[in-house]
Amino acid sequence: MAKLVVDKLTKTFGDFYAAKEISFTANEGEFVTLLGPSGCGKTTLLKMIGGFHQPDSGRIKIGEKEVTHLTPEKRNTAMCFQSYALFPHLNVSHNICFGLKQRKIALSEQKKRLEKVIQQVGLKGQELKMPSQLSGGQQQRVALARAMITQPDVILFDEPLSNLDAKLRESVRYEIKELQKQYNLTSIYVTHDQSEALAMSDKIIVLNAGSIEQMGKPEDIYFRPTSRFVADFIGAANIVKAKVKKANSANYYHVACELGNFYVYSDISPRAEEVYVCWRPENLHYIEDGPVANISGMPENFCYIDIEKLAFMGSTTEGFGRCGEGLSSFRVQFQLKPNLSQSNKACFRLTENAIHFLEPVRQGS
């Protein structure tokens, strides 16, 4: 059942749309991420859900209750901020209980809940420390405990990990996800970090200039982007214009683009004869000895690329090369460092299901 319903939410600042008819739902215990570049409207949307911004139009429901015009205290949400927003003069326990004290919850109940939440977030023994005596990861746990102790219907996270260094960010990311799953916390999480979104979310909502560009499971967003914006924003992608024709077999297409001619399987039909297509660099498989016979008898999806740059990345080697009449640049990836000393021409096979159809090419573009 939907715990949170956001229905056609719109917010303008002057004549600028920070959110335009945004609709989505979050089920009980679901982890929903709002993902997009700086300025796309993630925080504005989160603040409207928390009651810190009033929408121009649209509705917000939490559980059975419409909360669109209620103040933050009157809706049962809790916010976890980027800067933790801990009170420097209060110790861990007092910081965590702050919301309960404001709500005038009985002291005995505060103590009971504090003990439980301290255990849940793994802060046993740290209760009397001041925020300045805690690491960044521990401060983030205090912020999470402070949100959890109020037993909110929805927890709102505003880039909670962006102040942590890369290594710590990864470990705290798993801690938050673990707690969220264990205690079935309905969570709306704002980030511009695509790997964080892919690793943590049940559902990702990709925002672009105040509108939803695509919404789906992390695998759908990564493997089946539906627009150039999403393909480009999430991971590395090659994006080119292509002419597409239906092949004789169901769900198969002939695709002609600068990289060559390909036989493609897709259960999503292209929206026009000329569309943008994309594929991930890891879907181009390097064939060291050139093309080999294809057992299935399908047209062979081989191509040659002139490799211009190689960068050793540890587990893989990434490269850039050119191909086609316009000598477009393509990204490739090798599992091992290729031996290209004789010639820079490398042969690749693009698997049949690796190409995705994006939006139609507009006339004149």
Ligand SMILES: Nc1ncnc2c1ncn2[C@@H]1O[C@H](COP(=O)(O)OP(=O)(O)OP(=O)(O)O)[C@@H](O)[C@H]1O
């Ligand atoms: N109070 C305000 N007055 C005017 N414009 C605002 C206000 N708050 C936000 N905006 C504008 O609305 C747009 C969306 O802002 P928002 O903070 O929601 O973006 P964001 O996606 O969270 O970005 P970031 O990742 O940089 O935090 C931005 O262009 C911003 O300048």
